[in-house]
Amino acid sequence: MYAFDVIGEITFSKRFGFLETGQDINDMMHHTANFMTYTGTIGQVPNLDWYFRIKNPILHVLRPTSNILSFTLKQIQEHEKSPEKNSRDLLSRFIEARQKYPDIVDDDLLHDYTNTNVAGGSDTTAIMLRTLVFNITTRKQVLDKVVAEISTVMKARPKDTDPDTPITWAEGLSMTYYQACLKEAMRYHPPTAQILPRVVPQGGVELCGVYLPAGTNVGCNAWTVHRDKQLYGEDADEFRPERWLEVSSEQAKKMEALLFTFGAGKRACVGKNIALLEMTxxxxxxxxxxxxxxxxxxxxxxTSSWLAVQSGLDVYLTLRDPAALVAEV
Known part of the structure; x- marks a missing residue:
């Protein structure tokens, strides 16, 4: 719900309302999850997707749909009706791109931009948040270090700071151990469960001594890359944030450079920095x-399909006085 509302604010300057209501608004989370499952299965045989959507109108009704489309269409209409009221959110920039490059960005592409933004920036970030919460909470030593680091940051604030002031981006970045937890979570449980494919160009290519002809689909699975024991250690199958702090700075940079959580190269996830901001x-x-x-x-x-989605993260919450962490000795 948090991830959906944040991406709504960034894209449309308007939260969906998940957090305020505690409800799955218009079943958007439900339909997004179904679509990810559909993508993970039918996406392996793309011709079937074409058959379901276009060729056979009867089977078309079986294909999962999303109420996100209705929401985004409404937001586009409102933005176009009163452009002077719009902030510089992503939808405003998408509309500007359509006006500036009409031969490239048409109405369909505008819809794709907004829908992909919401779908791509919600479930994936939520998966990482669950990974962090579960693995920190179930490891007392890790939890104690994270809480101690939060306390240190709180105590470093000016004395007149309102204790209710949320932790800032800069403060989050200064938490060395927590940042190690974040990197470890991205390594240990990348959201994408399948390969991120590329197509071999004309002339073919040789990879690891194997020649692949042009047109071959080839890719890496992040879960496999991230469990490479030569790179991440013999305990690569374990969640252990300390691995990022025990190695040299050069090795740490190499380990981070080979994280495939957000993809890599020219097709790396464009929402990476937003996700890192949310998690930090x-x-x-x-x-x-x-x-x-x-x-x-x-x-x-x-459960793995296109994404590796968790369930069963049920917790007891006890409200903590934010000022208490400052008072702790």
């Missing part, structure tokens, strides 16, 4: 506001 601010603030205890770690499950 939200999780420390979450543990600052609440004492968190997992109800039953055995309920935690991962």
């Amino acid at each position: 601010k939200f999780v420390p603030e979450f543990f600052r506001r609440f004492e968190v205890r997992v109800v039953d770690a055995g309920r935690y499950r991962i």
